[in-house]
Each structure stands twice: as structure tokens, then as C-alpha cells.
Amino acid sequence: MLRRFSVHLLLALFGGVIIYCAYQEYLSLYVMSVLMFMGVNVILSTSLNLVNGYMGEFSCGHAGFMCVGAYVSSLLGVWLFAKDKVFGEAVFDPEYALYAFPLLILAGGVAAALAGLLVAIPSYKTRGDYLAIITIAANYIIISTIENIGVIGGSRGFMGMKSLLNEMEEVVELPWMPIWVFVFTVFCVWLMRRYVSSTFGKGVTAICQDEVAAEIMSVNTNKIKTITFMLSSGMAGIGGGLFAYILGYVNPGSFNILKSTEVLVMVYLGGMGSLSGSVLSAILFTILLELLRPLQILKWIVIPLMLIILMQFRPEGIMGNRELGDLFPRLKKFYRFK
Amino acid sequence: MLESIIQNVINALQWGSFYALIALGYTLVYGVLTLINFAHGDVFMVGAYIAFFVATFFLTALGLPGWVALALCIPLTMILTSMVGVTLERIAYRPLRNKGAHRLYVVITALMCGLILEHANLAILGASRKAFPPLIDVVVYDVGGVTFTNLKIAVIVTAFLVFFFLHWVVTKTRVGMAMRAISYDKFAVPLMGIPLDQIIVVTFVLGSGFAGLAGLMFAMSYPVLEPYMGALIGWKAFIAAVVGGIGDIRGAFLGGFLLGAVEIMVVAFFPSTFRDLIAFTVLLAILTWKPTGLFGIAKTTKI
Numbered sequence: 333m334l335r336r337f338s339v340h341l342l343l344a345l346f347g348g349v350i351i352y353c354a355y356q357e358y359l360s361l362y363v364m365s366v367l368m369f370m371g372v373n374v375i376l377s378t379s380l381n382l383v384n385g386y387m388g389e390f391s392c393g394h395a396g397f398m399c400v401g402a403y404v405s406s407l408l409g410v411w412l413f414a415k416d417k418v419f420g421e422a423v424f425d426p427e428y429a430l431y432a433f434p435l436l437i438l439a440g441g442v443a444a445a446l447a448g449l450l451v452a453i454p455s456y457k458t459r460g461d462y463l464a465i466i467t468i469a470a471n472y473i474i475i476s477t478i479e480n481i482g483v484i485g486g487s488r489g490f491m492g493m494k495s496l497l498n499e500m501e502e503v504v505e506l507p508w509m510p511i512w513v514f515v516f517t518v519f520c521v522w523l524m525r526r527y528v529s530s531t532f533g534k535g536v537t538a539i540c541q542d543e544v545a546a547e548i549m550s551v552n553t554n555k556i557k558t559i560t561f562m563l564s565s566g567m568a569g570i571g572g573g574l575f576a577y578i579l580g581y582v583n584p585g586s587f588n589i590l591k592s593t594e595v596l597v598m599v600y601l602g603g604m605g606s607l608s609g610s611v612l613s614a615i616l617f618t619i620l621l622e623l624l625r626p627l628q629i630l631k632w633i634v635i636p637l638m639l640i641i642l643m644q645f646r647p648e649g650i651m652g653n654r655e656l657g658d659l660f661p662r663l664k665k666f667y668r669f670k
Numbered sequence: 671m672l673e674s675i676i677q678n679v680i681n682a683l684q685w686g687s688f689y690a691l692i693a694l695g696y697t698l699v700y701g702v703l704t705l706i707n708f709a710h711g712d713v714f715m716v717g718a719y720i721a722f723f724v725a726t727f728f729l730t731a732l733g734l735p736g737w738v739a740l741a742l743c744i745p746l747t748m749i750l751t752s753m754v755g756v757t758l759e760r761i762a763y764r765p766l767r768n769k770g771a772h773r774l775y776v777v778i779t780a781l782m783c784g785l786i787l788e789h790a791n792l793a794i795l796g797a798s799r800k801a802f803p804p805l806i807d808v809v810v811y812d813v814g815g816v817t818f819t820n821l822k823i824a825v826i827v828t829a830f831l832v833f834f835f836l837h838w839v840v841t842k843t844r845v846g847m848a849m850r851a852i853s854y855d856k857f858a859v860p861l862m863g864i865p866l867d868q869i870i871v872v873t874f875v876l877g878s879g880f881a882g883l884a885g886l887m888f889a890m891s892y893p894v895l896e897p898y899m900g901a902l903i904g905w906k907a908f909i910a911a912v913v914g915g916i917g918d919i920r921g922a923f924l925g926g927f928l929l930g931a932v933e934i935m936v937v938a939f940f941p942s943t944f945r946d947l948i949a950f951t952v953l954l955a956i957l958t959w960k961p962t963g964l965f966g967i968a969k970t971t972k973i
């Protein structure tokens with residue numbers, strides 16, 4: 333009995349320790365923010381793995397959906413619960429921000445999922461390289477649209493989310509941001525695992541293997557594509573919303589192709605079609621980015637170089653398409669990874 | 671009214687020429703290898719920088735007159751840039767190809783090569799922008815209210831000449847026949863005694879060389895150089911190639927001018943910040959309506 337729930341318990345313990353450390357301020361703000369970005373990166377890389385790894389498409393505009401999520405959740409939050417020079421007085425009492433915060437992040441996710449239709453609908457007829465272009469175009473369209481809306485700051489960006497967090501901490505004195513990042517990261521990875529291991533999710537792998545054959549075997553490819561793209565971009569939106577609240581500031585420039593490339597690197601580092609690989613590589617990559625920070629601009633030479641070398645010598649990434657349970661069969665006793 | 675239309679058409683032709691020149695390189699490589707060479711936009715940027723160094727060297731170190739410097743600059747830039755392209759092919763793409771790696775891995779490698787080129791440039795030369803020295807005197811002509819410069823005409827004529835040259839190479843020469851054969855069946859071609867690697871190198875030489883030419887032309891028309899200049903224009907040229915139907919020389923050429931026309935028209939009627947938005951929306955609409963591009967042929971999928 334205890335063995336069955338050991339992973340859940342470990343996870344809860346891990347989250348509890350981190351949040352306790354944050355509460356007691358044992359960890360510096362810098363370490364805390366790195367940990368939180370780690371969570372966001374885990375969400376991003378697992379959600380992109382759904383499209384690039386499991387479904388076998390090549391999406392390279394993931395940051396665009398992140399941008400939608402970030403903007404929608406921060407705009408909603410500031411409009412409803414904070415006094416701001418764009419929206420004026422708060423609509424509701426700022427005390428309620430505490431309860432509405434997860435809804436704000438989810439609203440960002442829903443908006444990003446709707447933006448995912450921008451890619452999902454052309455994907456019915458388009459595949460491969462052409463679809464890759466569509467994702468890039470979607471990324472540019474989203475960024476360019478936001479840059480042209482002057483009311484919310486345009487390319488200068490939008491801020492004011494910090495006051496919302498301060499309100500939340502005034503009501504109940506807890507480190508809310510680490511708590512929600514942890515909860516949403518676990519939620520997203522859990523949802524993804526349930527999705528790809530469900531009967532419906534087997535269709536996603538079938539599309540990856542052979543789309544025509546899958547269709548003949550009565551897999552509704554259009555439906556699966558729509559749902560998978562929407563789920564993937566919706567989760568990117570959740571990641572984006574958290575990202576915006578961690579920074580307290582968003583601007584469209586930070587969601588450009590470079591950010592999308594960063595997520596791509598994480599997915600291919602971890603291995604296509606491996607959920608635990610994505611989680612692992614997101615954690616490793618975040619640490620690596622921080623370690624390479626002193627190199628400044630050289631960082632962006634070292635990282636692509638690493639990926640090129642990886643592609644030459646181990647193109648399947650760290651894990652290939654295997655999960656942790658396949659590598660260490662003993663772990664299966666504790667948890668079914670697939 | 672008529673003048674402004676003609677003026678815009680000339681502007682569109684010039685702007686589209688750059689897209690067409692870069693898109694030709696994309697489409698050549700794609701046609702032969704079915705590889706999206708995402709580093710191509712950055713090869714264009716490197717070409718512009720090479721042109722900058724070569725031109726400055728000739729003008730200041732040797733003190734040559736402008737037109738001599740230009741005459742030497744054109745072949746030298748093209749040769750040096752094509753060497754960059756061939757180096758990329760030798761170091762990054764060929765080992766992967768010989769291993770029979772999945773196409774996607776080559777695409778990612780190309781993407782990363784582009785990033786390395788950009789940031790290596792930034793690290794070596796610094797973030798300051800470079801001003802391209804004027805090589806020829808720009809003469810402004812005014813015909814019935816329509817103004818154009820000799821440089822604009824030169825750019826448009828160059829694009830057309832390059833197009834006719836490449837079209838001739840691909841359709842009429844033995845090398846071109848080999849290129850088409852490789853794109854048709856990569857495995858049977860070496861059995862027919864066609865040197866696969868040499869033909870691919872020729873493809874990269876042609877593509878990168880004309881990217882270098884485009885870089886030189888661009889630097890002469892808009893004489894400010896910065897490391898990220900290749901990224902956006904490269905993406906857009908790629909879009910032009912896709913709109914025309916990637917893998918087809920005529921498609922890339924027409925797509926380039928189409929994109930140029932769309933962008934100039936947008937700027938003429940809307941605020942200029944809408945340019946990217948509308949250009950990319952047009953792309954999305956075209957690909958949703960005709961997924962293979964204007965000249966592309968749909969391949970039948972077999973199980």
C-alpha cells in the first residue's frame with residue numbers, strides 16, 4: 333500500500349520542503365527564482381514534446397502560445413484585482429486574488445489553447461516542413477499583434493503583476509508563487525501522462541507512425557490533431573502565465589523565436605516521446621543556463637554547439653523514446669511510468 | 671495617383687529582389703536535399719559582413735576607386751560566402767547525412783548553425799552596428815514624378831539575371847540534371863555514376879554565393895549592418911520560397927516578389943508596424959488554402 337503511493341508521497345515531501353524553505357527564507361531569492369523557472373521549463377518542454385515527440389510534427393513556435401497565456405492571465409489579473417493606470421480601479425476586492433489566482437492562470441491556458449487553433453486548423457491539410465513554417469508564422473503573428481496593441485504597452489511590455497502577488501501575501505502570509513508553480517507543474521505533467529497513456533492518446537502515437545495508416549484504422553486524425561495542438565498550446569499558456577507572474581513583467585520581445593528554440597533544445601535534449609526525459613532535460617537545461625550565465629553572449633554559442641554535437645553522436649537525446657521505468661525496471665514496482 | 675502606383679511597384683520590385691535572391695538559395699538546397707537550410711538567412715548576414723570587410727579593405731587599405739572596389743568585391747564576396755556555406759555542409763550536414771540520420775535532426779542542426787553564426791558574430795565584432803562604405807555614387811533619376819536610383823535598378827536587374835542563370839543551370843546543364851536526379855531518387859543516383867557529394871557541394875556553392883551577392887546588394891542599399899539582420903529576412907525569404915512552392919526555382923522567384931509587393935503595399939496603406947503581421951497572415955492564408963505553395967506539386971503518400 334505504501335509502496336504504491338511512494339512516488340506521490342515523495343513528490344509531496346519534495347514540494348513541502350521547497351515551500352517550507354521558501355517560507356523560512358532559507359533559500360536566496362535567486363535560487364528560488366531558478367527553481368521556479370525550472371518548473372515553467374518543465375511545463376514548456378513536456379507540452380512541446382506532446383507535439384514534436386509523440387505526434388511527430390515539427391512545431392517551432394511554442395513561445396507564441398506562451399505569450400498568449402502570459403498576456404491573458406496577467407491582463408485579467410491586473411484588470412480584476414489591482415489598481416492600474418491602464419484599467420483604473422480594481423473590479424473586485426483585491427483580497428479575492430488569493431482564490432482566483434489558479435483561475436487566472438487557467439484562463440491564460442484556455443486562451444492559448446484557442447490560439448493553438450491557428451496551427452491546428454491548417455494542420456489538417458499540411459504536414460512536415462510546411463507545418464513548421466505555419467508554427468513560425470503563428471509565433472510571429474501573435475507577437476506582432478501584441479506589439480501593435482498600444483493600450484497594453486505594445487512592444488514596451490506590460491507590468492503590474494507584482495502588486496497582485498503582494499495582495500495575496502498580505503491576506504495569507506505564504507510564498508504563493510512557488511506553491512502555484514509547483515502545483516501547476518505537477519498538474520501539467522500528470523495530465524500529459526494521463527493523456528498519452530489513454531486509449532485516445534494512442535492515436536497520437538499512431539499519427540506519428542503513419543498518418544494515412546492511422547486514418548484507415550479509424551483514428552479520427554483531425555480530431556486528435558486539434559485536441560493535441562490545443563492541449564499542448566494550452567499548457568504552454570499555463571507556463572507563460574506563471575512566467576509572467578514570476579517576473580512581474582512581460583514584453584512580446586521575450587517570446588520570440590529564440591525562446592521557442594530554447595524549448596526545442598530542451599525537447600531534443602531529453603528525447604522525443606519521453607516524458608521523463610523532457611522533465612529531466614528541462615531541469616538540466618535550466619541549471620546549465622544558469623551555470624553558463626557568466627559566459628554572457630558566448631552562452632548562445634555553447635548551447636547550439638552542444639546540440640549539434642548531440643545530434644551527431646546521440647541524436648535520440650538523453651532518454652530516446654524510453655521512460656525512466658524502462659531504464660530502471662525496479663522503479664516500476666513503485667510507479668507505473670506508462 | 672499613377673506615379674505613386676509606379677513608385678510602389680518599383681519599391682516592391684527592389685524589396686522583393688532581396689527576398690527572391692535569398693529564397694533561391696533555400697529552394698536550391700531544398701530541391702536537392704529536401705533539407706530546410708535554416709542557416710541560410712545567417713549566411714546572408716555573413717555575406718553582408720564579408721562584403722563590408724572586403725570593401726573597406728579595398729577602399730582604405732589599397733585606396734582603390736569605388737567602381738574598381740565594387741568590381742573586385744562582387745566575386746570575392748561570392749566566393750568567400752560560398753566557402754562559408756560549403757564549410758557548414760562539410761562540418762555539420764554531411765556527417766549526419768552519411769549516418770542516415772532522420773531529416774529532422776539535420777534541420778535542427780541547421781537551426782543551431784544559424785544561431786552560432788549570429789552569436790559568434792556578436793561575440794567577435796561586438797554589438798555596435800557597422801556602416802557600409804559607399805562604393806558607387808547613387809544617382810537619383812526622376813521620370814515624370816517617379817524617382818528611382820541606379821542602385822535600385824541594379825538590384826532588380828541582378829535578381830532577374832541570377833534567376834535566369836539558375837534556371838538555365840537547373841534545366842539545361844549536366845549539373846542541373848544531376849541535381850534533379852538527386853531530388854528524384856537519392857539512392858539510385860550514386861549507382862548511375864553521379865558523384866552525390868560533389869553535386870551537393872555545387873548546390874551549396876550556388877545558394878550561398880548568391881546569398882553573399884544579396885548581402886552585398888543589401889548592404890549597399892541599406893548601409894547599416896548588425897548581427898541579427900539575417901534572421902528576420904531569412905525567415906521571410908523562406909516564407910517566400912514556401913509560398914512559391916519550395917523546391918521550384920520559379921516559385922521561389924515569384925514568391926519573393928509577391929512577399930515584397932505585399933509588404934510594400936501594407937506599408938503604403940497601414941502603419942509600418944503592421945508589416946510583419948500582415949505578411950505572415952498572408953502566408954498562413956496561402957498555406958491553408960494551397961498547402962503545397964503556388965508551384966508545388968502534391969506528392970501522393972503511400973503506406
